Amino acid sequence: MARPQLKAVPLASIDWNDEGFAIPGYGPDEPLVQSLKAVGILHPPLLWEKKPNRFVIVDGFKRLSWLRPRSSHVDALVFAEETEAARLLVMRLEIKMLSRSLNLAEKVQILARYAALTSKEDLRQRICPALGFSWQTESLSLWQSMATWPARHLSALARDFIAEKTALSLAPLPEKDRESFLELLSALRCSASLQMEILERCQDIARRDGIRLHALVESPEMQAILEDKNRNRREKTAAVRELVHRWRFPRLHERMKRLERAMAEVNMPSALSLVPPPHWEGDMWELRMRFRTPSDLAVSLQEATHLGMQPSFQDVFEEFENASAAQPPGPRPVSPQGAA
Amino acid sequence: MMSRIKNPIRNVVVERAVSQSPLVATLRERLPGISFAFVDTVPEQPQKIPGLLEVVHFKGRFWRSCPGTKTYECCGYQIVHIGTQCSLECTYCILQSYFQNPNLRIFGNIEDLMAEVRQVPASAPHRLFRTGTGEFTDSLLLDPWTGLSRHLVPVFARIPNAVLELKTKTNHVAQLEKLDHGGHSLVSWSLNADEVIRREEPRSAPLEARLEAARRCADWGYFLGFHFDPMIDYPGWREGYRRTLHALFNAVDPSRVVWISLGAFRFMPELKGIIERRHPKSRIVTGEFIRGLDGKMRYFRDIRLALYTEMVKEIRAWDSTLCVYLCMEGPWIWKRVFGFEPSEKGGLPAILDKAVRDRMGIEESSQGDENAF
Numbered sequence: 232m233a234r235p236q237l238k239a240v241p242l243a244s245i246d247w248n249d250e251g252f253a254i255p256g257y258g259p260d261e262p263l264v265q266s267l268k269a270v271g272i273l274h275p276p277l278l279w280e281k282k283p284n285r286f287v288i289v290d291g292f293k294r295l296s297w298l299r300p301r302s303s304h305v306d307a308l309v310f311a312e313e314t315e316a317a318r319l320l321v322m323r324l325e326i327k328m329l330s331r332s333l334n335l336a337e338k339v340q341i342l343a344r345y346a347a348l349t350s351k352e353d354l355r356q357r358i359c360p361a362l363g364f365s366w367q368t369e370s371l372s373l374w375q376s377m378a379t380w381p382a383r384h385l386s387a388l389a390r391d392f393i394a395e396k397t398a399l400s401l402a403p404l405p406e407k408d409r410e411s412f413l414e415l416l417s418a419l420r421c422s423a424s425l426q427m428e429i430l431e432r433c434q435d436i437a438r439r440d441g442i443r444l445h446a447l448v449e450s451p452e453m454q455a456i457l458e459d460k461n462r463n464r465r466e467k468t469a470a471v472r473e474l475v476h477r478w479r480f481p482r483l484h485e486r487m488k489r490l491e492r493a494m495a496e497v498n499m500p501s502a503l504s505l506v507p508p509p510h511w512e513g514d515m516w517e518l519r520m521r522f523r524t525p526s527d528l529a530v531s532l533q534e535a536t537h538l539g540m541q542p543s544f545q546d547v548f549e550e551f552e553n554a555s556a557a558q559p560p561g562p563r564p565v566s567p568q569g570a571a
Numbered sequence: 572m573m574s575r576i577k578n579p580i581r582n583v584v585v586e587r588a589v590s591q592s593p594l595v596a597t598l599r600e601r602l603p604g605i606s607f608a609f610v611d612t613v614p615e616q617p618q619k620i621p622g623l624l625e626v627v628h629f630k631g632r633f634w635r636s637c638p639g640t641k642t643y644e645c646c647g648y649q650i651v652h653i654g655t656q657c658s659l660e661c662t663y664c665i666l667q668s669y670f671q672n673p674n675l676r677i678f679g680n681i682e683d684l685m686a687e688v689r690q691v692p693a694s695a696p697h698r699l700f701r702t703g704t705g706e707f708t709d710s711l712l713l714d715p716w717t718g719l720s721r722h723l724v725p726v727f728a729r730i731p732n733a734v735l736e737l738k739t740k741t742n743h744v745a746q747l748e749k750l751d752h753g754g755h756s757l758v759s760w761s762l763n764a765d766e767v768i769r770r771e772e773p774r775s776a777p778l779e780a781r782l783e784a785a786r787r788c789a790d791w792g793y794f795l796g797f798h799f800d801p802m803i804d805y806p807g808w809r810e811g812y813r814r815t816l817h818a819l820f821n822a823v824d825p826s827r828v829v830w831i832s833l834g835a836f837r838f839m840p841e842l843k844g845i846i847e848r849r850h851p852k853s854r855i856v857t858g859e860f861i862r863g864l865d866g867k868m869r870y871f872r873d874i875r876l877a878l879y880t881e882m883v884k885e886i887r888a889w890d891s892t893l894c895v896y897l898c899m900e901g902p903w904i905w906k907r908v909f910g911f912e913p914s915e916k917g918g919l920p921a922i923l924d925k926a927v928r929d930r931m932g933i934e935e936s937s938q939g940d941e942n943a944f
Binding site: 435436438482486512514 | 847863901
C-alpha cells in the first residue's frame with residue numbers, strides 16, 4: 232500500500248456523508264473536545280482521495296467535525312485513489328482498537344466489521360483478546376449481533392451503564408424486551424452483579440408465568456419506582472430488587488417478611504445481633520456479639536442470657552418453625568400479567 | 572400394555588478389548604439389523620449422537636459408594652456401575668451435566684464387573700449391602716438387548732448379605748420373569764404425578780405402564796421399591812401426587828414394597844442453563860429455590876415440608892409400617908416430617924437395612940456361602 236502524503240485539504244472537498252469508515256462512539260468524547268480546544272489537532276486525520284479532489288474520512292471523524300466550523304483546510308494524511316478500501320478499513324479498525332479504551336458499542340462494531348475482513352481464527356486469537364471479549368463461538372456471534380442493534384440500544388452500551396455480561400444476556404432477546412431492560416438498567420446504573428440478578432430473576436418470572444419480559448418493566452409497580460422523584464438511584468435499585476424478589480419468590484418473600492417483623496419485635500441489645508439460618512436452610516442460628524473488653528463481653532453474655540428468656544425472642548423461633556408447618560399454596564403467578 | 576419406549580439403539584460401536592464379551596454377543600443376537608463397528612478406543616464425543624450405543628472396556632471400579640454429603644442424610648447406598656447416560660431425556664436429569672460423554676455407554680467387560688460383585692460383599696459378610704445399577708443410567712432401559720439382568724440377578728440371589736435394586740422409568744421387565752432372583756432383587760420405579768411425567772418425562776413409560784410392570788414383577792416374586800424423586804412443586808401437586816399414590820397401591824400389594832423414597836427437586840446451579848436450553852418449555856427451574864448447604868438449588872423448606880408431610884400422611888394411610896425415607900434431606904426436615912432424626916434410629920442406613928430385613932427377610936449377620944460362587 233502506498234504511503235499517505237501529508238496535504239492541506241479543503242474541508243469543502245470532503246464528502247461528509249460518506250461514513251463507510253465510521254465507527255460511531257454513540258457518546259460525547261469530552262476529553263477530546265477539551266484537548267482540541269486547548270491545542271487543536273495534534274495528529275493529522277487520515278483521508279482517502281476516492282475520486283480526484285474528493286476525499287473520504289478514514290480516521291478522525293470527531294476531529295474534523297470539530298474543525299469544520301472553525302477552518303477551511305485541514306492538514307491530513309491522504310491515501311491515493313488506487314488504495315484498496317478494505318486495506319484502509321483494516322487500518323481504521325486497528326487504529327480504533329488500539330488507540331484508547333473503547334466503549335462497548337465501539338467494541339462490538341469493530342468485532343462485527345472485522346468478522347467480514349478476517350478469519351475466525353484471527354478473530355479468536357487476536358481481535359477478541361484485544362477487545363477483551365471471550366472467544367467462545369456462541370458468545371462471538373452474540374457480540375457480533377449487537378452491532379446490528381438500533382442506535383438507541385448501542386447508545387446505552389456506549390454510556391457504560393450496561394455491564395458486558397448483561398449485554399451478552401440481552402443480545403438474544405426480542406428487541407422490545409431488550410429495549411425495556413436497557414432503559415431499566417440505564418436508569419438504575421447498578422453494579423454488574425445486580426444487573427444480572429434483576430435480569431435473571433425477571434427471565435425466570437417471565438418463563439414461569441408465560442409473559443414477556445417487557446411487561447414486567449412496564450408494570451405499574453415497576454414504573455412507580457422508576458418515576459419516584461423522592462428516591463435516588465440506589466434506593467430505586469433496592470426497591471426494584473425487592474419487587475422482583477417478591478415476584479420471583481412469593482412464598483419465601485412473605486416468610487422472610489414475617490420473620491423480619493418478628494425479629495423487629497425483639498428488644499435486641501446493641502452489641503448483639505441475631506442471624507437466622509441462611510435462606511431458611513438448616514436450623515443453625517447465629518447470635519453475634521461485639522465487644523471491646525472482657526467486661527464488655529461479660530455484660531453482653533448476661534444480656535444474651537436474658538434475651539433467651541424474652542417472649543418476643545421465643546416468638547421469633549415460633550414464627551420460624553410454625554410457619555414451616557403451614558401448607559403453602561402452589562406457586563401462583565404474581566407478576567403483573569401472570570397467566571396460569 | 573405397550574411402552575412408549577422403543578429400542579433406542581440404532582448403531583453400536585464396540586471396543587475391540589470387549590468384542591468377545593457375552594454382553595456383546597447378546598447385543599448382536601438381539602439387534603440383528605443394527606450395524607456394529609469395532610474400534611480400539613471409543614472416542615469421546617462432544618455432542619450426542621442419537622441412537623448410538625458405545626460398548627467400552629471399563630477400567631475403573633464397578634462397585635462404589637453413592638456420593639453423599641455431610642450436611643444431608645446419606646443412605647449408604649452402593650452402586651454397581653454398569654454404564655452411563657440415558658436416552659429418556661427427562662428434563663431435570665442430572666446426567667445432562669454430570670458426564671462429559673453424552674452418548675449411551677455400557678461396560679462390556681462384565682466378567683470384571685461380576686468378579687467385583689462377588690468379591691466386595693464377601694469381604695464384609697457382616698454388613699448388609701444395598702446396591703443398585705440405576706445411579707448413572709436407567710437399570711432396565713437397555714436390558715432387553717444387553718441381557719445384563721440375566722447375569723446380575725442370579726448372582727445376587729446367592730449373595731447372602733446383599734440386595735440388588737434395579738431402578739427404572741421403563742416397563743422393560745419381561746426378561747426378568749424366569750430369572751432366579753432368590754428374593755434378593757427388588758425392582759423399583761421412579762414415580763411422579765402424572766402431569767409431571769407427561770411434561771418432564773415424556774419419553775419414559777407412562778405411569779400406568781410402570782405400575783403394570785411393577786405388578787408383574789411382584790407376581791414373579793420380586794420385591795418392589797418406589798422413588799418419588801424429583802418431586803415437583805406445581806399448581807395442583809397435592810392432587811397429582813395423591814392420584815399417583817392411589818394408582819400405586821391399587822396396582823401392587825404394599826407388603827411387597829420394601830421402601831418408598833421422597834426427594835424434592837434439587838440441582839446443581841449449572842444445570843439450570845442446560846435445562847433452559849434443552850427443554851425450553853419446561854418451567855421446573857422457576858420454582859422457589861434457595862442454595863442448599865451442599866451448593867445445590869432446593870425448594871425452600873416450607874415447600875419441601877409440605878410435599879413430604881402430605882406424601883407421608885397419604886402413604887401411612889395405606890400401610891403404616893412401610894419404610895418411607897427422604898433422599899438427601901437434613902435432619903431438621905426429618906424431624907418435622909417424621910418426628911425424629913435418622914440419628915435417633917441409628918442413622919438412615921440402619922433404617923433401610925431394617926426395611927430389607929423386615930420385608931425381604933435378609934439378615935446381614937448371615938455368613939457368606941463359600942460355595943455360592
